[in-house]
Amino acid sequence: MSEPLTTPAGAAVSSATPETTTSQRVTSPSAQSDSVCASNAGQAASSSAQTVGEPAPVAFSERDLHFMKLAQAAAEDARVAGEVPVGAVLVRGDEVIARGFNHPIGAHDPSAHAEMVALRAAAQALGNYRLPGCELYVTLEPCLMCAGAIMHARVARVVFGARDPKTGACGSVVDAFANPQLNHHATVLGGALESECAAALRSFFAERRRAVREARAAARDEPPRTEPL
Ligand code: ZN
Numbered sequence: 001m002s003e004p005l006t007t008p009a010g011a012a013v014s015s016a017t018p019e020t021t022t023s024q025r026v027t028s029p030s031a032q033s034d035s036v037c038a039s040n041a042g043q044a045a046s047s048s049a050q051t052v053g054e055p056a057p058v059a060f061s062e063r064d065l066h067f068m069k070l071a072q073a074a075a076e077d078a079r080v081a082g083e084v085p086v087g088a089v090l091v092r093g094d095e096v097i098a099r100g101f102n103h104p105i106g107a108h109d110p111s112a113h114a115e116m117v118a119l120r121a122a123a124q125a126l127g128n129y130r131l132p133g134c135e136l137y138v139t140l141e142p143c144l145m146c147a148g149a150i151m152h153a154r155v156a157r158v159v160f161g162a163r164d165p166k167t168g169a170c171g172s173v174v175d176a177f178a179n180p181q182l183n184h185h186a187t188v189l190g191g192a193l194e195s196e197c198a199a200a201l202r203s204f205f206a207e208r209r210r211a212v213r214e215a216r217a218a219a220r221d222e223p224p225r226t227e228p229l
Pocket of ligand 1: 113143144
C-alpha cells in the first residue's frame with residue numbers, strides 16, 4: 001500500500017483498496033479560463049490541455065469509458081430538467097447499482113448532487129450504508145461534500161470526467177483524497193472522457209446565457225407596462 005499521490009492541480013490518486021494494483025497519475029490543466037460547479041451558476045469547465053512537462057494522460061479502459069458514458073447519459077437527464085448537467089453511476093463489478101443526476105434546484109436540496117443521489121440510491125438498493133467494492137463514475141470532479149460522502153460510504157474507486165477548478169475536491173481546489181489523516185478508501189482517477197464531459201457543461205451554460213440575453217432583449221422591446229386603473 002503506497003502513500004497517496006497527487007498532482008498540484010490534477011487528479012489525486014490514493015491506493016487504499018485491493019483493487020488498486022498500480023499508481024496512476026493524470027494530467028490536468030494548470031489554468032482554466034472557465035470553471036463549473038454542479039451547484040451554482042459557474043462557467044463550464046474547459047477541456048484538458050496538456051502542457052509541456054506534464055505526464056502523459058491516462059489511457060482509460062473500455063470498461064471505464066463504458067460506465068462514464070452511462071454517467072453522461074445521466075447528466076443529460078439533468079440538462080433536460082434544467083439543472084447543471086452532471087451525472088453519476090454507482091457500479092459493483094459489471095452491474096450498475098444506481099444512477100443519479102444533479103438536481104438541487106428542483107429538489108430544493110443543496111445536497112442533491114449526482115454523486116449524492118447515486119450513493120443514496122445504491123445504499124438503499126444494497127441495504128447497506130457502506131458500499132465497499134463499489135465504483136463511482138461521475139462526469140464532474142466531486143466537490144468536498146461528495147468527497148466526504150464517498151469516504152463515508154467506503155467507495156473503492158472514483159472515476160470522474162471534467163475537472164472543476166472552482167469546487168473540485170480531487171486535486172483542483174483541494175485534494176481530500178490525498179490527506180492521509182482522513183480515513184479514505186477510494187482510488188480517484190480523473191479525466192475520463194474529459195473533453196466530452198466539459199463540453200456538455202460548456203454548452204449548457206452557453207445556452208443559459210443565450211436564453212438570458214434573449215429574455216432581456218425581449219423585455220426591452222416590450223411596450224412599457226401601464227398601471228391598472
Ligand atoms: Zn458534489
